[in-house]
Amino acid sequence: MTYKYDAIVIGAGPAGAACGMELQKNGIKNCVIDKAVFPRGKTCAGLVTGKTYKLLEYLFGEPPEELFCFTSSQIRLFSKQRELVAAPIKRPVKLVNRYDYDNALVTRYKELGGELREGERGYKIDYKANSITLSNGDILSYDTIIFADGALSQAHKLVNVPRSKLAFGVEAYIPSTVLNTKSVDLYFDYLDNGYVWVFPHGDTVCVGAANQYNKKEDYQKILDDVLRDLGVTGHEYKTVGAFLPYGYVVPQQKLPQNVLLIGDAGGFADPISGEGLYMSMQTGIMAAQAVLTDSPKKTYLKSVEPLQQIIRDGKRAQKMFYQPAIHKKLFGRVEGNKRFVSFYFENQVDEYRYTYRQIKQLYNYYKSNQ
Numbered sequence: 205m206t207y208k209y210d211a212i213v214i215g216a217g218p219a220g221a222a223c224g225m226e227l228q229k230n231g232i233k234n235c236v237i238d239k240a241v242f243p244r245g246k247t248c249a250g251l252v253t254g255k256t257y258k259l260l261e262y263l264f265g266e267p268p269e270e271l272f273c274f275t276s277s278q279i280r281l282f283s284k285q286r287e288l289v290a291a292p293i294k295r296p297v298k299l300v301n302r303y304d305y306d307n308a309l310v311t312r313y314k315e316l317g318g319e320l321r322e323g324e325r326g327y328k329i330d331y332k333a334n335s336i337t338l339s340n341g342d343i344l345s346y347d348t349i350i351f352a353d354g355a356l357s358q359a360h361k362l363v364n365v366p367r368s369k370l371a372f373g374v375e376a377y378i379p380s381t382v383l384n385t386k387s388v389d390l391y392f393d394y395l396d397n398g399y400v401w402v403f404p405h406g407d408t409v410c411v412g413a414a415n416q417y418n419k420k421e422d423y424q425k426i427l428d429d430v431l432r433d434l435g436v437t438g439h440e441y442k443t444v445g446a447f448l449p450y451g452y453v454v455p456q457q458k459l460p461q462n463v464l465l466i467g468d469a470g471g472f473a474d475p476i477s478g479e480g481l482y483m484s485m486q487t488g489i490m491a492a493q494a495v496l497t498d499s500p501k502k503t504y505l506k507s508v509e510p511l512q513q514i515i516r517d518g519k520r521a522q523k524m525f526y527q528p529a530i531h532k533k534l535f536g537r538v539e540g541n542k543r544f545v546s547f548y549f550e551n552q553v554d555e556y557r558y559t560y561r562q563i564k565q566l567y568n569y570y571k572s573n574q
């Protein structure tokens with residue numbers, strides 16, 4: 205059988221599902237293809253900031269409470285095990301378990317009438333014919349193809365994306381009877397150019413580490429060291445790992461006109477925090493809206509430009525942040541400074557009210573309001 209779509213989305217994670225929902229809302233004939241069958245897990249610490257929550261409100265109306273496994277109103281920063289600061293967060297952050305979160309997103313897409321083709325493997329894409337041949341012989345033709353298949357997107361075969369430009373993260377889930385925290389805890393100085401997190405997830409605590417990908421890095425040892433320092437010994441745990449973007453914007457202009465990349469596939473994640481849920485869903489919505497126009501690629505590339513600027517500026521800030529002298533100086537400034545950390549979290553991390561280019565303005569504004 206042959207089927208014709210205006211847009212086909214490859215990957216039904218947050219980027220693909222958000223894109224599919226927006227396509228459905230606008231009456232664009234589409235389908236979303238995923239190799240996995242939902243629900244499925246995904247390596248992710250699951251921190252949902254205010255800006256991500258707003259996108260959930262846009263997509264769901266009232267986001268269902270079951271999406272969230274914990275809500276925290278405090279952030280703590282550590283240098284190894286030395287607590288630098290414990291700062292309150294005015295608008296508490298949410299934590300999600302990706303097994304449930306991603307399932308809720310694809311369920312919503314299907315409720316809107318979306319066509320999810322899950323468990324699809326072995327399909328072939330013909331970029332010249334603008335069609336996909338599935339393993340059962342069905343042919344799906346498209347006007348636009350949107351890749352949302354993650355940090356190791358198959359579209360990267362068309363443009364070179366070296367793994368050295370990505371980050372790699374590992375994590376383990378520890379029962380909260382063994383390790384407990386109620387705050388969002390970030391530990392620095394266990395890794396060069398990266399950090400360790402300990403996030404509450406309800407019955408479990410997510411302990412993870414991520415930095416610029418280096419195949420020689422012994423991530424298992426890092427997690428072992430962190431857990432030992434946190435007093436968790438003799439507890440068997442399973443580790444999972446995954447790549448994530450780390451400040452490299454995939455050059456989409458080099459791809460065919462009707463090929464768009466969203467979410468991790470396009471390199472869309474914050475290069476300092478590693479937060480990818482926001483940009484994934486945002487670029488998914490932007491791509492769907494671009495498909496409505498006469499020149500989807502041009503429209504899409506224009507709409508993602510501010511996000512790409514955040515990534516480029518953030519990459520520069522990341523390089524500076526991890527230089528030992530600067531890092532030490534910054535930690536000197538934040539140590540014990542609850543008010544500044546709360547202010548920074550609320551205005552930069554939670555909302556992007558200030559971009560990485562505007563950090564100086566943020567600091568001046570903070571000082572002038574003391």
Ligand SMILES: Cc1cc2nc3c(=O)[nH]c(=O)nc-3n(C[C@H](O)[C@H](O)[C@H](O)COP(=O)(O)OP(=O)(O)OC[C@H]3O[C@@H](n4cnc5c(N)ncnc54)[C@H](O)[C@@H]3O)c2cc1C
Binds near residue numbers: 219358375414473
């Ligand atoms: C260790 C770690 C911790 C993180 N913590 C956070 C956090 O706390 N907060 C945050 O905001 N972000 C976090 N991120 C980033 C976040 O997980 C990603 O940015 C986000 O998942 C990207 O969404 P996506 O839809 O682009 O890709 P994904 O979530 O990776 O989804 C890709 C989808 O494509 C499918 N797929 C892959 N290949 C194919 C194929 N060939 N054909 C069909 N389907 C395919 C997959 O099955 C999957 O469903 C973290 C990432 C890592 C690695």
